[in-house]
Amino acid sequence: MDAEQQHYNAYFKAKDRFDADKIAFGFEPDIVQRFVQSGLMLASYHELGAENENIILNELFLRQVYFRLLDAIQSPHKSHHFRRVCLDAVHSPLYALQRHYVQVPDGDRKFIQLQMLLQHLQAPLD
Numbered sequence: 001m002d003a004e005q006q007h008y009n010a011y012f013k014a015k016d017r018f019d020a021d022k023i024a025f026g027f028e029p030d031i032v033q034r035f036v037q038s039g040l041m042l043a044s045y046h047e048l049g050a051e052n053e054n055i056i057l058n059e060l061f062l063r064q065v066y067f068r069l070l071d072a073i074q075s076p077h078k079s080h081h082f083r084r085v086c087l088d089a090v091h092s093p094l095y096a097l098q099r100h101y102v103q104v105p106d107g108d109r110k111f112i113q114l115q116m117l118l119q120h121l122q123a124p125l126d
Contacts, residue, residue, distance in 0.1 A: 004052065007042045011061070014038040018068065021077070028082045032069075036089050039065035040096055048103050059100055066093040066114065073121060090118060 017023075018035040043061035046054040072078050072086040097114060101107030 004045065007038070007045050010034075011038040011042045015068070018072070023079070023082060025079070025081070028079070028085045032082070032085045032089050036065055036069070036092050040092060043096065043100075047100070055100070055104065059097075059104075062093050062097045062100060066090065066097060069093065070117060070121065094118065 014031075014035040015038075017031050023031060039061050043058050043065075044050065046052055046057040046061070048055055048058070069086045069090045073083050073090065075083065078086075094114060098111050101111040104110075
């Protein structure tokens, strides 16, 4: 299996674990961290200047990770602990998106919109 297949395989396995309905208590940080890291790794595989450069795929994977975290934070079906871990991890893809949007036209507007979504998040964390 080549490196590209390994990155994709790791991302989709981590995504499936992240999306699972039942997560054993205590494994939340590991599941969230693996999902975020595999998404960031896959996105970096396609970033500007990389051998497999594709800025559309770069943005796609960064946005997928970011929005899945936002959805999990707001989900009343996820445990309080899982939502809290997602809230702690959401800044990693946001910063990666900030670096991405510096390189694209109208990127500052797109980044501000993403930042506003996080600021206006209505999370059931009580």
